[in-house]
Amino acid sequence: MIAFWILAPVMVLSALGLLFARKAVHCALLLAVVMVSLAVLYAVLDAPFLFAVQIIVYTGAILMLFLFVVMLVGVDASDSVVETIRGQRLFAVLVGLAFGVTLVLGVAQVSVGAMVGLDQANADGNVPGIAKLLFTKYVFAFEVTSALLITAALGAMVLAHRERLTPKLGQADLAAQRMRDYADHGKHVGPLPSPGVFARHNAVDTPALLPDGTAAPSSISRVLLARGSVKDAPGSAQQVESIGGDDETVPPRDDSGTAGR
Amino acid sequence: MNATPFIVLSAILFTIGAVGVLTRRNAIVVFMCVELMLNASNLALITFARANGNLEGQIAAFFVMVVAAAEVVVGLAIIMTIFRTRRSASVDDASLLKY
Numbered sequence A: 001m002i003a004f005w006i007l008a009p010v011m012v013l014s015a016l017g018l019l020f021a022r023k024a025v026h027c028a029l030l031l032a033v034v035m036v037s038l039a040v041l042y043a044v045l046d047a048p049f050l051f052a053v054q055i056i057v058y059t060g061a062i063l064m065l066f067l068f069v070v071m072l073v074g075v076d077a078s079d080s081v082v083e084t085i086r087g088q089r090l091f092a093v094l095v096g097l098a099f100g101v102t103l104v105l106g107v108a109q110v111s112v113g114a115m116v117g118l119d120q121a122n123a124d125g126n127v128p129g130i131a132k133l134l135f136t137k138y139v140f141a142f143e144v145t146s147a148l149l150i151t152a153a154l155g156a157m158v159l160a161h162r163e164r165l166t167p168k169l170g171q172a173d174l175a176a177q178r179m180r181d182y183a184d185h186g187k188h189v190g191p192l193p194s195p196g197v198f199a200r201h202n203a204v205d206t207p208a209l210l211p212d213g214t215a216a217p218s219s220i221s222r223v224l225l226a227r228g229s230v231k232d233a234p235g236s237a238q239q240v241e242s243i244g245g246d247d248e249t250v251p252p253r254d255d256s257g258t259a260g261r
Numbered sequence B: 001m002n003a004t005p006f007i008v009l010s011a012i013l014f015t016i017g018a019v020g021v022l023t024r025r026n027a028i029v030v031f032m033c034v035e036l037m038l039n040a041s042n043l044a045l046i047t048f049a050r051a052n053g054n055l056e057g058q059i060a061a062f063f064v065m066v067v068a069a070a071e072v073v074v075g076l077a078i079i080m081t082i083f084r085t086r087r088s089a090s091v092d093d094a095s096l097l098k099y
Helices: A002-020 A024-044 A048-073 A087-107 A125-132 A139-160 A171-185 A222-227 A233-239 B004-023 B027-051 B056-086
Strands: none
Touching: A002 A024, A002 B004, A002 B027, A024 A048, A024 B027, A048 A125, A048 B027, A048 B056, A087 B004, A125 B056, A139 B027, A139 B056, B004 B027
16 A cells, blocks of 8 residues: 555546646656556556556557657647637636546445455466456457457558659769759769868867868758857867967968958 | 545546547547547446446457447548648548538
């Protein structure tokens, strides 16, 4: 019972977080907390088999599936707080509260009494007990379950499959396209300059320098540029005080190229 | 050990899941709330199994888990397909059948 009183507030708080978390990833993690706590409660309730199944199937398989879909779908506008139906949220909370109060009051009035306990049913172990029931009384439901699982797997494959509408571009097609771009727009045929060809910073967020000292924009990933996390390469170049020993004379730098940055 | 606290916790979790289904707009989060409701009912089933001293409740919870796994696979595939065509996982945007 101690485990219950520790875990119950955690579960209720995590479940409430499911209602208020803005990001789907946070919701998935909160759901994981609820499910692992439920698994512990199953162990408390003399159900070691379902404890293992809960952790393996729910937190292992189903939540991973959720996280994969969150990764595929990414962030979109569906998390905005604007109501599309006016007053829908208020009414939903009211109906939910009425439902919950009714349910809890109804449950509290019924006296389930002290638990009988599973000591007799689990006499030869929990797993043999479940197997005995599953393969005698519920064997038909168990077999039908296999049909359900196969149907679900097939359905997921059919739904997630995407037909290729255009033929796949081969290497020859890509090369021809590159030459066509060069002929039409004068686009550079060779590879793009690599970022950070620089003694102090060779990370991908440092642009390569052109001969006149300016940064080459094509050497930086567009994603980094959009995030605004690109380092100032000409600035780093000026931090280098001298090249080689102290007695060598450093050629005077022309700052006209870096004035723009 | 008394069964009532477990059943009350199960009822609370079920209610939170129901409110989540009604209020959230992201289809994936709505789906997670459905999973929460299924889990809450599982807790009630396992509690009743212990209260009555037989394993039938645990068998029922086991079948609920199997069906939930199948349902999640197909449901998430549908969400992905809708997202691919409409670029949105919001339950409000999938309203083609309305017109």
